[in-house]
Amino acid sequence: QVRLVESGGGLVQAGGSLRLSCAVSGHTFSRYYMAWFRQTAGNEREFIAATGWSSQYTTYGDSMEDRFTISKDYWGNMVYLQIDRLKIEDTGVYYCAAEPSLSTIRAADITRIDYWGQGTQVTVSS
Numbered sequence: 001q002v003r004l005v006e007s008g009g010g011l012v013q014a015g016g017s018l019r020l021s022c023a024v025s026g027h028t029f030s031r032y033y034m035a036w037f038r039q040t041a042g043n044e045r046e047f048i049a050a051t052g053w054s055s056q057y058t059t060y061g062d063s064m065e066d067r068f069t070i071s072k073d074y075w076g077n078m079v080y081l082q083i084d085r086l087k088i089e090d091t092g093v094y095y096c097a098a099e100p101s102l103s104t105i106r107a108a109d110i111t112r113i114d115y116w117g118q119g120t121q122v123t124v125s126s
Helices: 102-106
Strands: 003-007 010-013 018-025 033-039 046-052 058-060 068-073 078-083 092-099 120-125
Touching (some): 003 092, 018 120, 033 078, 046 078, 046 102
Parallel strands (some): 010 120
Antiparallel strands (some): 003 018, 033 046, 033 092, 046 058, 068 078, 092 120
């Protein structure tokens, strides 16, 4: 059974930092990209960052600032998203996902993505 379980969300003040974690299990993801998305109020789910599970490749959404950093612990089966200099508009639900097609990920074609986590809420206060 494939499981992607996010954690690390919470309430944080603007300007602070947060590291989200995604525990990965139940599948061999060697051909997959692991990605982070978010859904903020009134907006569609958007692509933040992705990394190859078996490679060093990383890529970020075109609208994403350099405040976001994706990383992984291959042997620990973890994927992380570091968010720095948090802004109020970063408030939303952050999702971990796994998908073999990078184009699907970058297009945020959410119905075609193979696996999703349940999401973790990030709330940024002033």
